[in-house]
Amino acid sequence: xxxxxxxxxxxxxxxxxxxxxxxxxxxxxxxxxxxxxxxxxxxxxxxxxxxxxxxxxxxxxxxxxxxxxxxxxxxxxxxxxxxxxxxxxxxxxxxxxxxxxxxxxxxxxxxxxxxxxxxxxxxxxxxxxxxxxxxxxxxxxxxxxxxxxxxxxxxxxxxxxxxxxxxxxxxxxxxxxxxxxxxxxxxxxxxxxxxxxxxxxxxxxxxxxxxxxxxxxxxxxxxxxxxxxxxxx
Amino acid sequence: xxxxxxxxxxxxxxxxxxxxxxxxxxxxxxxxxxxxxxxxxxxxxxxxxxxxxxxxxxxxxxxxxxxxxxxxxxxxxxxxxxxxxxxxxxxxxxxxxxxxxxxxxxxxxxxxxxxxxxxxxxxxxxxxxxxxxxxxxxxxxxxxxxxxxxxxxxxxxxxxxxxxxxxxxxxxxxxxxxxxxxxxxxxxxxxxxxxxxxxxxxxxxxxxxxxxxxxxxxxxxxxxxxxxxxxxx
DNA sequence: ATAAAAATATGCTGTAAAACATAATTTTAA
DNA sequence: TTAAAATTATGTTTTACAGCATATTTTTAT
Numbered sequence: 001x002x003x004x005x006x007x008x009x010x011x012x013x014x015x016x017x018x019x020x021x022x023x024x025x026x027x028x029x030x031x032x033x034x035x036x037x038x039x040x041x042x043x044x045x046x047x048x049x050x051x052x053x054x055x056x057x058x059x060x061x062x063x064x065x066x067x068x069x070x071x072x073x074x075x076x077x078x079x080x081x082x083x084x085x086x087x088x089x090x091x092x093x094x095x096x097x098x099x100x101x102x103x104x105x106x107x108x109x110x111x112x113x114x115x116x117x118x119x120x121x122x123x124x125x126x127x128x129x130x131x132x133x134x135x136x137x138x139x140x141x142x143x144x145x146x147x148x149x150x151x152x153x154x155x156x157x158x159x160x161x162x163x164x165x166x167x168x169x170x171x172x173x174x175x176x177x178x179x180x181x182x183x184x185x186x187x188x189x190x191x192x193x194x195x196x197x198x199x200x201x202x203x204x205x206x207x208x209x210x211x212x213x214x215x216x217x218x219x220x221x222x223x224x225x226x227x228x229x230x231x232x233x
Numbered sequence: 234x235x236x237x238x239x240x241x242x243x244x245x246x247x248x249x250x251x252x253x254x255x256x257x258x259x260x261x262x263x264x265x266x267x268x269x270x271x272x273x274x275x276x277x278x279x280x281x282x283x284x285x286x287x288x289x290x291x292x293x294x295x296x297x298x299x300x301x302x303x304x305x306x307x308x309x310x311x312x313x314x315x316x317x318x319x320x321x322x323x324x325x326x327x328x329x330x331x332x333x334x335x336x337x338x339x340x341x342x343x344x345x346x347x348x349x350x351x352x353x354x355x356x357x358x359x360x361x362x363x364x365x366x367x368x369x370x371x372x373x374x375x376x377x378x379x380x381x382x383x384x385x386x387x388x389x390x391x392x393x394x395x396x397x398x399x400x401x402x403x404x405x406x407x408x409x410x411x412x413x414x415x416x417x418x419x420x421x422x423x424x425x426x427x428x429x430x431x432x433x434x435x436x437x438x439x440x441x442x443x444x445x446x447x448x449x450x451x452x453x454x455x456x457x458x459x460x461x462x463x464x465x466x
Numbered sequence: 467a468t469a470a471a472a473a474t475a476t477g478c479t480g481t482a483a484a485a486c487a488t489a490a491t492t493t494t495a496a
Numbered sequence: 497t498t499a500a501a502a503t504t505a506t507g508t509t510t511t512a513c514a515g516c517a518t519a520t521t522t523t524t525a526t
Contacts, residue, residue: 090373093366125358146308146379153513386482430484
């Protein structure tokens with residue numbers, strides 16, 4: 001993790017969700033306490049069991065939130081895209097981190113002391129609503145995910161993950177290649193299966209002309225079929 | 234569902250988490266808009282896809298929050314005990330209900346128009362914090378649950394569910410009988426397994442003298458063993 | 467440039483848990 | 497009070513997926 005100097009105006013622009021509700025003085029307080037770091041690919045951002053001290057905002061790059069499951073098998077819980085906020089749940093629940101975060105690729109993150117945020121929330125009702133809404137959305141996603149991961153079959157889970165990655169990070173200019181290049185292992189962690197089965201099922205999808213694979217590039221050929229496979233489980 | 238008249242003081246006492254932060258006028262507004270209903274065993278409280286209009290507080294009884302999974306298999310997402318609040322997440326996320334709720338047993342519930350709550354949150358920062366904290370805790374539980382349900386084996390999942398029920402609803406006066414009597418089907422929905430396997434595994438636990446079963450009564454004989462089984466998966 | 471390590475690919479085997487079947491028991495309703 | 501329905505119990509079969517082994521390719525480090 002490397003400290004990064006960045007133009008203040010540019011940052012304020014990015015974290016507008018947080019800034020817009022604030023008064024000029026509050027905004028000043030925020031920028032004074034804000035630091036920006038860059039994390040390299042696969043670098044840990046925070047770990048399970050640590051005590052949360054900073055709210056984070058992903059300015060650029062891609063980040064995974066994951067848990068260390070039974071016998072070292074990781075489970076990706078959610079993914080973060082610019083400009084989303086994370087790393088605050090544990091503090092608001094008065095807990096240690098129950099998850100870990102790492103960078104999928106080089107990522108620039110704004111860190112704001114959580115105590116600063118706490119004060120701002122207490123002074124600013126719009127900010128409180130911002131977090132209530134975000135937490136509510138995330139809880140809904142978590143509930144959906146629980147059922148999908150537990151009840152769908154391998155093919156359904158992988159199809160769902162591919163669609164999920166498309167929704168989360170979008171496509172390249174060609175309009176069909178996922179703009180995130182995940183290792184097979186990460187794809188497995190996201191889909192609750194072994195790496196072997198992620199590889200195998202990916203190969204099958206390619207043979208069935210549902211997707212095309214070129215190394216870590218995944219090109220969606222038939223979104224309809226992916227949706228159908230995802231739906232029937 | 235039957236409308237129930239109840240002493241106002243008694244209700245205010247129960248929903249103190251909501252009321253304590255309020256001014257006398259706000260408290261007045263709350264009680265004016267509050268209704269109390271009683272739901273019978275297995276009666277639906279709300280359903281997936283409906284539009285949320287009321288925040289609910291369970292005054293007495295036991296409630297399950299669940300999702301209709303693939304091929305009609307239900308999944309219990311969380312359980313509610315007195316005096317907990319529920320049915321608000323969807324509205325805060327600007328969504329329809331993603332889950333359904335039903336009464337495990339006869340339950341009395343206070344209903345408050347969600348618009349009333351919204352106004353009170355906007356006026357009262359402590360109330361905003363109450364929901365931020367609650368949502369944060371629930372999101373943490375959901376994250377834990379995802380990993381437990383997907384990665385643990387049947388025995389681990391059932392052991393965990395039994396311990397979870399003990400934590401949630403406590404024990405009878407004898408100090409070892411779960412005070413909730415679930416059908417095997419509900420126990421299966423809670424543990425992500427088929428009803429047959431819930432029955433079978435329960436029988437095994439009884440044969441191993443980890444629990445004792447008498448109809449729907451479950452007596453915990455060795456909590457240590459349950460914890461060990463839950464932990465190793 | 468070369469060795470070492472990591473990631474990907476694919477086949478084979480074993481097994482946990484679902485699916486199915488049937489019976490016994492309990493609950494509910496007429 | 498008896499029939500019907502629902503729940504619980506248990507045995508058998510099937511299968512989806514994990515686990516393991518091995519080879520190949522790609523990436524990383526020296």
